[in-house]
Amino acid sequence: MKDKVVLYKKIPEQQQQSLSQTFNLVCFDKIDENNLEQFLNEIKDAVGLIGAGFKLDKNILKHAPHLKVISTISVGYDHFDLDYLKQHNIALMHTPNVLTETTADTIFSLIMCTARRTTELNNLVRSGAWVNNLKDAYFGIDVYGKKLGILGMGRIGYAVAKRAHLGFDMQVNYYNRSANSAAETNLKAQKMELDELLATSDFVCSILPANQQTDLLIGQRELALMKSSAIFINGGRGNVVDEDALAKALQDRTIRAAGLDVYKVEPLPTSSPLMDLDNIVLFPHIGSATAETRLAMIDCAIDNLVAAYHGDLSKNCVSH
Numbered sequence: 001m002k003d004k005v006v007l008y009k010k011i012p013e014q015q016q017q018s019l020s021q022t023f024n025l026v027c028f029d030k031i032d033e034n035n036l037e038q039f040l041n042e043i044k045d046a047v048g049l050i051g052a053g054f055k056l057d058k059n060i061l062k063h064a065p066h067l068k069v070i071s072t073i074s075v076g077y078d079h080f081d082l083d084y085l086k087q088h089n090i091a092l093m094h095t096p097n098v099l100t101e102t103t104a105d106t107i108f109s110l111i112m113c114t115a116r117r118t119t120e121l122n123n124l125v126r127s128g129a130w131v132n133n134l135k136d137a138y139f140g141i142d143v144y145g146k147k148l149g150i151l152g153m154g155r156i157g158y159a160v161a162k163r164a165h166l167g168f169d170m171q172v173n174y175y176n177r178s179a180n181s182a183a184e185t186n187l188k189a190q191k192m193e194l195d196e197l198l199a200t201s202d203f204v205c206s207i208l209p210a211n212q213q214t215d216l217l218i219g220q221r222e223l224a225l226m227k228s229s230a231i232f233i234n235g236g237r238g239n240v241v242d243e244d245a246l247a248k249a250l251q252d253r254t255i256r257a258a259g260l261d262v263y264k265v266e267p268l269p270t271s272s273p274l275m276d277l278d279n280i281v282l283f284p285h286i287g288s289a290t291a292e293t294r295l296a297m298i299d300c301a302i303d304n305l306v307a308a309y310h311g312d313l314s315k316n317c318v319s320h
């Protein structure tokens with residue numbers, strides 16, 4: 001008899017079939033208040049869970065006493081309680097690398113959109129307000145040749161730095177706990193203290209994960225250190241930025257603009273002060289959202305689940 005795995009996100013039929021070859025698969029398109037009871041009932045005898053977009057905290061996982069592995073279809077794993085997983089010998093697998101380049105594209109497009117004000121100008125054209133040559137009040141700023149400060153020079157940070165340095169001739173500086181020697185050797189990137197990076201960058205771009213040390217790393221004090229001509233980008237996690245302080249800095253124009261893909265609360269509530277500003281570009285958490293990359297993430301998560309189930313934790317294991 002096959003062991004049971006519960007899938008908690010809609011994935012294509014072909015990938016479901018591939019999971020069904022190894023497991024007795026029970027599928028949920030998503031979990032919400034309407035099917036939570038049913039989900040909790042199904043995970044009672046499951047050895048594996050695979051999916052994304054639902055926080056599997058200890059109140060949920062206590063209903064799954066036979067669980068051996070969780071395979072998340074994401075690289076970020078801040079929505080898991082690692083201590084709990086370790087205590088209960090549950091391996092957590094994730095999907096690094098397959099989404100790195102696509103997420104870097106998304107982040108670089110935030111840099112371009114904010115610098116050249118493309119959303120604002122798109123709205124201007126659509127509203128019929130483009131009646132003459134554009135006035136210089138609507139001009140953007142150059143990206144090439146500028147200074148880019150990266151917070152979090154990991155896989156995605158490096159991919160953004162590569163675009164910036166090799167494609168746009170930018171000087172890249174970065175803030176990390178450890179040095180990234182590949183970025184320093186290949187891209188001439190320089191490691192800096194946070195305050196110096198903030199004060200000297202034309203673009204500050206965060207690709208930091210959510211953890212205790214990154215929580216509200218960028219607040220009122222840090223935003224005040226940035227140049228008034230500088231642009232702030234966040235493609236990592238929303239916890240890093242104090243959104244009220246960011247809204248104030250944008251409103252008072254103490255920084256020029258911001259571009260965000262991630263937020264403290266997602267979807268971003270319509271009551272957020274960020275919603276009313278014209279010098280911000282808001283993406284709906286689409287870092288990895290291309291058809292090819294989302295499929296690659298699903299395939300990677302399936303491979304991870306099968307490998308971990310067979311005891312192979314050598315690749316893509318966050319904790320065990």
Ligand SMILES: NC(=O)C1=CN([C@@H]2O[C@H](COP(=O)(O)OP(=O)(O)OC[C@H]3O[C@@H](n4cnc5c(N)ncnc54)[C@H](OP(=O)(O)O)[C@@H]3O)[C@@H](O)[C@H]2O)C=CC1
Nearest residue numbers: 076103152153154155156176177178209213235236287288
């Ligand atoms: N917008 C989106 O759709 C997406 C967002 N993400 C987010 O991006 C994050 C990064 O992904 P990825 O590049 O693959 O991950 P990596 O682990 O490769 O990179 C994270 C980097 O952040 C640094 N870092 C971590 N904690 C701190 C800290 N407290 N202070 C300073 N630096 C720190 C790490 O270096 P060191 O440990 O040396 O400090 C590392 O270089 C993910 O965790 C996820 O949250 C990922 C994919 C898509």
Ligand SMILES: O=CC(=O)O
Nearest residue numbers: 073074075076287
């Ligand atoms: O935010 C996306 C992820 O994969 O993590």
